[in-house]
Amino acid sequence: xxxxxxxxxxxxRAFLKGAVAAGTAAAGATMARAAGEPDPLITEVQDWxxxxxxxxxxxxxxxxxxxxxxxxxxxxxxxxxxxxxxxNFTPIxxxxxxxxxxxxxxxxxxxxxxxxxxxxxxxxxxxLVDTPLIFTYADLERFPRENHVYFCECAANTGxxxxxxxxxxxxxxxxxxxxMEYSGVTLRTLLEEAGLTAAGxxxxxxxxxxxxxxxxNGRSIPMEKALDDVLVAFKANGEALRKEHGYPVRLVVxxxxxxxxxxxxxxxxxxxxxxESREETSKYTDTLEDGTSxxxxxxMDAKSVVTSPSPQSPITHGAGPLVxxxxxxxxxxxxxxxxxxxxxxxxxxxxxxxxxxxTKALSRFYLEIDWDGSEMFLQSRAHDETGYVQPTKxxxxxxxxxxxxxxxxxxxxxxxKANGEAxxxxxx
Amino acid sequence: MSKSLNLYGGTVLGAxxxxxxxxxxxxxxxxxxxxxxxxxxxxxxxxxxxxxxxxEASAAAQEGKFGLGRPALPEEVAAWDVDVRPxxxxxxxxxxxxxxxxxxxxxxxxxxxxxxxxxxDNWPKLAGGDGTLADEDPLKTVGSYWPxxxxxxxxxxxxxxxxxxxxxSADDTYAxxxxxxxxxxxxxxxxxxxxxxxxEVEMPNADGFIVDDRDxxxxxxxKDEPCMENCKDGVEITMRAAVLDVTPEEEGEAxxxxxxxNAGTATDEVIEAVAETAVEEAxxxxxxxxxxxxxxxxxxxxxxxxxxGDGAKNRVGPQLNGVMNRAMASVDxxxxxxxxxxxGEAGEVWNDETMAAFMADxxxxxxxxxxxxxxxxxxxxxxxVTEYLKSFSQ
Numbered sequence: 008x009x010x011x012x013x014x015x016x017x018x019x020r021a022f023l024k025g026a027v028a029a030g031t032a033a034a035g036a037t038m039a040r041a042a043g044e045p046d047p048l049i050t051e052v053q054d055w056x057x058x059x060x061x062x063x064x065x066x067x068x069x070x071x072x073x074x075x076x077x078x079x080x081x082x083x084x085x086x087x088x089x090x091x092x093x094x095n096f097t098p099i100x101x102x103x104x105x106x107x108x109x110x111x112x113x114x115x116x117x118x119x120x121x122x123x124x125x126x127x128x129x130x131x132x133x134x135l136v137d138t139p140l141i142f143t144y145a146d147l148e149r150f151p152r153e154n155h156v157y158f159c160e161c162a163a164n165t166g167x168x169x170x171x172x173x174x175x176x177x178x179x180x181x182x183x184x185x186x187m188e189y190s191g192v193t194l195r196t197l198l199e200e201a202g203l204t205a206a207g208x209x210x211x212x213x214x215x216x217x218x219x220x221x222x223x224n225g226r227s228i229p230m231e232k233a234l235d236d237v238l239v240a241f242k243a244n245g246e247a248l249r250k251e252h253g254y255p256v257r258l259v260v261x262x263x264x265x266x267x268x269x270x271x272x273x274x275x276x277x278x279x280x281x282x283e284s285r286e287e288t289s290k291y292t293d294t295l296e297d298g299t300s301x302x303x304x305x306x307m308d309a310k311s312v313v314t315s316p317s318p319q320s321p322i323t324h325g326a327g328p329l330v331x332x333x334x335x336x337x338x339x340x341x342x343x344x345x346x347x348x349x350x351x352x353x354x355x356x357x358x359x360x361x362x363x364x365x366t367k368a369l370s371r372f373y374l375e376i377d378w379d380g381s382e383m384f385l386q387s388r389a390h391d392e393t394g395y396v397q398p399t400k401x402x403x404x405x406x407x408x409x410x411x412x413x414x415x416x417x418x419x420x421x422x423x424k425a426n427g428e429a430x431x432x433x434x435x
Numbered sequence: 436m437s438k439s440l441n442l443y444g445g446t447v448l449g450a451x452x453x454x455x456x457x458x459x460x461x462x463x464x465x466x467x468x469x470x471x472x473x474x475x476x477x478x479x480x481x482x483x484x485x486x487x488x489x490x491e492a493s494a495a496a497q498e499g500k501f502g503l504g505r506p507a508l509p510e511e512v513a514a515w516d517v518d519v520r521p522x523x524x525x526x527x528x529x530x531x532x533x534x535x536x537x538x539x540x541x542x543x544x545x546x547x548x549x550x551x552x553x554x555x556d557n558w559p560k561l562a563g564g565d566g567t568l569a570d571e572d573p574l575k576t577v578g579s580y581w582p583x584x585x586x587x588x589x590x591x592x593x594x595x596x597x598x599x600x601x602x603x604s605a606d607d608t609y610a611x612x613x614x615x616x617x618x619x620x621x622x623x624x625x626x627x628x629x630x631x632x633x634x635e636v637e638m639p640n641a642d643g644f645i646v647d648d649r650d651x652x653x654x655x656x657x658k659d660e661p662c663m664e665n666c667k668d669g670v671e672i673t674m675r676a677a678v679l680d681v682t683p684e685e686e687g688e689a690x691x692x693x694x695x696x697n698a699g700t701a702t703d704e705v706i707e708a709v710a711e712t713a714v715e716e717a718x719x720x721x722x723x724x725x726x727x728x729x730x731x732x733x734x735x736x737x738x739x740x741x742x743x744g745d746g747a748k749n750r751v752g753p754q755l756n757g758v759m760n761r762a763m764a765s766v767d768x769x770x771x772x773x774x775x776x777x778x779g780e781a782g783e784v785w786n787d788e789t790m791a792a793f794m795a796d797x798x799x800x801x802x803x804x805x806x807x808x809x810x811x812x813x814x815x816x817x818x819x820v821t822e823y824l825k826s827f828s829q
Contacts, residue, residue, distance in 0.1 A: 200501060274516070276518070
């Protein structure tokens with residue numbers, strides 16, 4: 008395992024190698040232009056411009072072109088004992104827009120990603136309902152469907168950074184997140200199909216949801232949320248869910264911590280109280296400085312991060328026009344504004360949102376600057392529609408201490424050096 | 436030709452979509468029907484009208500429901516509804532002693548959680564940590580952190596042991612839970628836990644939790660207008676990730692370097708690689724591939740602890756590439772039991788016979804083995820897994 012962990016500066020060396028190579032190429036091109044020598048990529052007929060490419064059906068289901076094979080999920084081996092019960096990270100440093108392709112969207116399993124066929128799929132609704140029901144996958148497809156884009160963030164995203172700057176890359180510090188367009192049936196529709204008269208007063212009722220895998224990953228959700236915007240989803244980004252994201256059916260709990268988005272959803276029980284399962288007591292509770300712990304911290308606070316430039320995405324083009332970009336999101340609603348600082352939070356500029364923020368979905372922001380080639384301390388600060396403003400790490404620590412593990416939504420700092428390299432740092 | 440075909444297909448599809456839309460609207464019973472029906476239907480003679488009317492009538496009969504799914508049978512609910520709540524709701528009758536729990540724990544849990552529930556490597560520690568929650572490095576265990584005993588019972592019964600969930604009886608679960616309590620010094624060694632005395636056990640951190648209070652304690656994060664200019668005097672680096680240096684190395688760097696080295700002079704290597712592949716294929720061809728694929732399914736039981744195939748590494752158990760016809764206990768870097776080490780040193784080899792004997796009764800064949808697996812009952816499963824392992828000869 009130690010060979011997987013960074014030897015002194017190995018990854019920085021890799022990034023530098025890329026940066027230097029790109030820098031040389033840029034310099035070469037500039038020199039060629041300066042000398043007035045024409046670019047052979049233009050003046051010489053290239054193979055691809057003369058011969059033929061692949062026919063249709065060369066790849067019945069396509070993967071990204073091989074030049075992009077570094078845009079993949081990555082794992083931090085020392086975090087967990089075993090990959091079966093572990094997590095990996097979305098390569099957010101290399102993506103743009105807001106929709107996360109399923110193939111590189113982070114995975115979190117507690118007993119491994121299981122294979123469950125649609126034909127073998129059953130969903131049970133029981134407990135305080137008028138008629139306990141069993142649905143097949145085909146049954147679910149016959150209910151009215153809705154489409155929504157939502158982010159799914161693990162409560163432990165950025166959890167390794169509580170005590171200090173630790174992991175060098177936006178993928179590792181902020182990559183436990185993805186954002187997809189889900190198609191599915193509202194949980195409300197299914198609960199009403201089973202009938203909620205038996206539950207009586209709904210204001211103090213709960214639903215317990217669990218998966219078909221060995222971990223079951225059971226979670227209790229208050230009825231108010233269950234009837235609000237929770238989806239029982241079977242498609243993501245237009246196609247079937249991937250095995251690792253709960254094929255054939257997962258729960259989508261907009262704005263709330265990813266652990267509640269139960270995969271391979273098999274049972275929904277209406278109850279008069281929470282189960283207090285392992286995942287909502289021993290895990291996903293946040294210990295404060297005095298040793299008491301918050302429970303039921305479901306909503307994900309507003310948060311943002313600059314995805315480029317960042318440690319895995321250094322500046323390779325030297326001074327001049329530079330696109331600073333990143334992601335912002337809030338579990339309480341839509342992002343209304345993102346501020347960016349290049350001097351570690353002394354001065355802020357309002358960034359440009361690529362489009363109006365959507366509720367509980369990722370927003371993409373851009374700030375185009377003319378970089379003078381000097382070092383920067385890049386930060387971003389999200390605002391949501393409730394007026395919440397993303398706090399600094401210091402502000403967060405003042406309330407929560409260092410041992411919360413979960414729900415770290417602090418402002419992130421990247422130290423961008425004059426050579427374009429970036430590093431994860433904390434600043435005063 | 437293709438153009439006219441497309442147009443025709445489009446027409447049919449369009450009609451189908453309209454029909455579906457009509458059904459959908461009628462079925463949903465959300466949008467007030469008359470308005471939509473008027474808009475969509477020009478005359479009563481239209482076929483859509485009767486469709487909508489029929490659907491509306493049936494929906495009304497079910498009081499806004501769709502009539503989908505079927506009632507769950509009591510046996511089905513009993514099979515899946517096994518959750519246990521803090522007040523004991525859901526606990527089945529039964530009991531188990533600390534002594535029985537210790538044996539079960541040693542056999543099925545200790546490989547990850549340690550003989551005394553102290554945890555192995557990164558696997559969860561289940562005992563200890565009393566009074567550490569406010570420390571710099573709190574140790575959260577069943578004893579020091581978990582607020583409800585029901586959670587332990589529920590989780591052990593539903594999801595443990597890792598790789599063989601839902602195999603423990605109620606009595607076994609009471610016993611294991613009792614042992615975990617004992618390992619946390621919460622009960623004596625003669626304690627017997629049952630559904631009768633379950634609620635009498637006091638959990639030390641039962642009062643250690645508060646409900647999410649961010650709206651109050653973090654109200655100052657809702658700011659009217661945060662500072663935009665000259666917000667602080669200066670900025671200094673207080674901590675650097677490169678100092679800790681725990682970021683995973685860029686994957687593929689080594690391979691890239693190799694590619695560079697090989698570029699241009701690869702002919703010999705390519706030939707060699709092709710030759711190796713040919714040999715591998717010849718070996719694989721001698722296998723019964725049906726049996727191999729059967730074995731792959733059975734091997735799922737082994738996967739929780741063993742890896743096999745490309746990049747397989749030692750985990751809870753040793754990696755199994757080339758295990759067949761290899762000396763016992765010979766994988767580098769894996770800590771075998773003393774018995775297995777001695778067998779290996781005595782020249783014993785994994786072959787059809789020895790592998791079958793071990794898989795049938797691991798603890799009987801290798802006394803003191805670390806493998807907590809109970810063994811495969813069926814000879815055909817053993818043969819299948821053996822064939823599967825042979826397909827990874829190296």
